[in-house]
Amino acid sequence: MRRVKEASQKCAGKRRRTNRYAFILRLCPTLLAYVVAASCSSPNSALRISGTIEIREIRLAPLAAGRIVDLRKDEGDTVRQGDTVAILEQPGLQALVGQKEAQARAAESRTADIVAAVADSTRAASDLSRAQGLLAQHIISQQQYDALTATATASAARVTSARAAAQESHAALQGAAATAAIRDQLTLIAPEDGVVLTRFLDRGEAAAAGTPVVSIGVVSRPWIRAYVGEPYIARVRVGEKVQVHVDGYADRPFPGTISEIAPRAEYTPRLALTERERADLVFAIRVAIDPAEGRLKAGMPVTLEVPLLP
Numbered sequence: 001m002r003r004v005k006e007a008s009q010k011c012a013g014k015r016r017r018t019n020r021y022a023f024i025l026r027l028c029p030t031l032l033a034y035v036v037a038a039s040c041s042s043p044n045s046a047l048r049i050s051g052t053i054e055i056r057e058i059r060l061a062p063l064a065a066g067r068i069v070d071l072r073k074d075e076g077d078t079v080r081q082g083d084t085v086a087i088l089e090q091p092g093l094q095a096l097v098g099q100k101e102a103q104a105r106a107a108e109s110r111t112a113d114i115v116a117a118v119a120d121s122t123r124a125a126s127d128l129s130r131a132q133g134l135l136a137q138h139i140i141s142q143q144q145y146d147a148l149t150a151t152a153t154a155s156a157a158r159v160t161s162a163r164a165a166a167q168e169s170h171a172a173l174q175g176a177a178a179t180a181a182i183r184d185q186l187t188l189i190a191p192e193d194g195v196v197l198t199r200f201l202d203r204g205e206a207a208a209a210g211t212p213v214v215s216i217g218v219v220s221r222p223w224i225r226a227y228v229g230e231p232y233i234a235r236v237r238v239g240e241k242v243q244v245h246v247d248g249y250a251d252r253p254f255p256g257t258i259s260e261i262a263p264r265a266e267y268t269p270r271l272a273l274t275e276r277e278r279a280d281l282v283f284a285i286r287v288a289i290d291p292a293e294g295r296l297k298a299g300m301p302v303t304l305e306v307p308l309l310p
Contacts, residue, residue, distance in 0.1 A: 045307065045308060046305050046306060046307050046308060047228070047232050047236075047304075047305075047306045047307075047308055048303055048304070048305055048306075049226050049227065049228060049303070049304050049306065050226065050301060050302070050303055050304070051224040051225055051226030051227075051287065051301070051302050051303070051304050052224065052225055052226075052299065052300070052301055052302070053222050053223070053224055053289075053296050053297065053298055053299065053300045053302060054222065054223055054224065054225050054298060055217045055218055055219055055221070055222050055223075055298045056217070056218045056221065057197060057215050057216070057217055057218075058191060058192065058194070058215065058216045058217075058218065059212035059214075059215045059216075060085055060086070060188045060190070060212065060213055060214050060215070060216065061188075061207070061209075061210050061211055061212045061213060062088055062185055062186055062188065062207055062209060062210075062211070062213070063185040063209055063210070064088075064090065064182050064185050064186060064209050065090070065206070065207065065208050065209050066088030066089055066090045066186045066206070066207060067088060067089060067090075067204065067205070067206045067207070068086055068087070068088050068201055068202070068203050068204060068205055068206075068207060068213065069087055069088065069089050069203070069204075070086065070087040070203070071085075071086045071199070071201075071202065071203045071213075071214075072084055072085060072086065072087075073085045073086070073196045073199075073214060074196060074199060075196050075197065075198060075199050076195065076196060077195070077196045078193075078194075078195055078196075079190040079193065079194055079195070079196060079216060080190065080193050081190055081191065081192050081193055082189060082190065083189070083190045084187060084188070084189060084190075085188045085189065085190055085196075085213070085214055085216075086187075086188040086213050086214065087186065087187050087188075088186040088187070088188075088207060089186060090182070090183075090186065093179065093182065093183055093186075094183070096179050097176060097179045097180055097183060100172060100175045100176035100179050101172075101176045103172040103175075103176075104172035104173045104175075104176055188213060188214070190216060191216075192216070192218050192220075193218070193220055194216040194217050194218045194219055194220070195216065195217050195219050196214055196215070196216055196217075197214075197215045197216065197217045198214065198215045199213075199214050200212050200213055200214065200215070201213050217298060219291065219298070220291055221288075221291070222289055222291060222296050222298065223259070223286055223287060223288055223289060224244065224256065224286070224287040224289060224302060224304065225284065225285075225286060226284070226285050226287065226304050227266070227282040227283065227284055227285070228261075228282060228283050228285055228306070229281070229282055230265060230280075230281035230282065230283070232308060233261070233283045235308040235309040235310075236258065236261065236285065236306060236308065236309070237258070237309060238258055238259065238260065238261055239257065239258065240257070240258045240306065240307060241255060241256070241257055241307070242255075242256045242257070242258060242287055242304050242305060242306050242307070243255065243256070243304070243305040244256045244287070244289055244302050244303075244304060244305075245302060245303040245304075245305065246296065246300060246302050247300075247301070248295075249295075253305070254289060254290065254296065255289070255290065256287040256288060256289040256290075256304070257287065257288050257289075258285055258286070258287055258288075258306070259286050259287065259288040260285065260286035261283060261284075261285050261286075262283050262284040262285070264283075265281045265282065265283055266281070266282055266283070266284065267280050267281045267282065287304065
């Protein structure tokens with residue numbers, strides 16, 4: 001009896017396993033469909049890459065050599081467009097400007113004689129023309145005619161001299177303007193709003209032409225530099241909206257827009273010859289972001305969530 005009971009239990013177990021296998025076989029097509037659907041919809045619809053916040057840096061430098069006599073901004077100071085940042089001077093430059101201006105005024109005063117000189121020359125030439133007929137009729141003597149000729153020649157020379165004085169006045173004015181322009185180039189003006197990042201020289205130091213005195217960071221227009229791998233660059237477009245995640249604001253992403261994609265790839269190996277090395281190719285992208293009330297600082301690491309095109 002015990003053997004019969006064991007045999008019946010084995011038969012019942014086989015029937016249960018058979019029913020279970022049949023249920024799995026009936027379920028497999030459904031599972032397969034779900035797997036295929038998941039594999040078709042799983043390609044990443046967004047790419048997460050790391051980037052760094054950058055700002056544009058402006059280095060203020062004089063176009064003429066000079067010595068710094070006044071440095072009005074220090075590192076960390078805020079500047080506005082048009083603010084005077086530093087003043088340099090050249091020894092004797094101001095005196096040279098005064099000399100040029102005095103020469104211009106003196107030459108200009110002589111130009112007032114042009115009208116009188118032209119009038120005298122016209123009258124002398126008219127007298128000489130009438131004297132020619134009188135000399136032919138022997139009404140005036142040769143001596144009188146020679147005197148009129150000398151007067152006409154002197155009047156013409158006076159006109160030439162007055163006109164040269166006018167040219168000298170113009171040249172002197174141009175020279176004074178050129179010297180004043182050099183003086184103006186020794187005053188460094190902030191071209192945009194920003195913050196002084198670095199002070200390269202101090203008061204009393206000499207600066208050569210083109211030597212930076214201070215650098216200003218344009219913090220009002222930050223941007224992000226990031227790199228996209230070669231397999232994904234074809235699915236990224238200029239003008240796409242991205243989400244910027246910062247460590248300090250984990251639950252609050254900042255909006256951004258891809259403003260530029262590098263036209264040339266960068267890569268770690270010297271030559272990308274194999275398929276594995278092509279995976280190392282990256283393209284630099286530039287993302288424009290809102291200043292966000294100064295909360296995004298230069299050098300902060302960020303994570304970009306870039307939607308990928310199909």
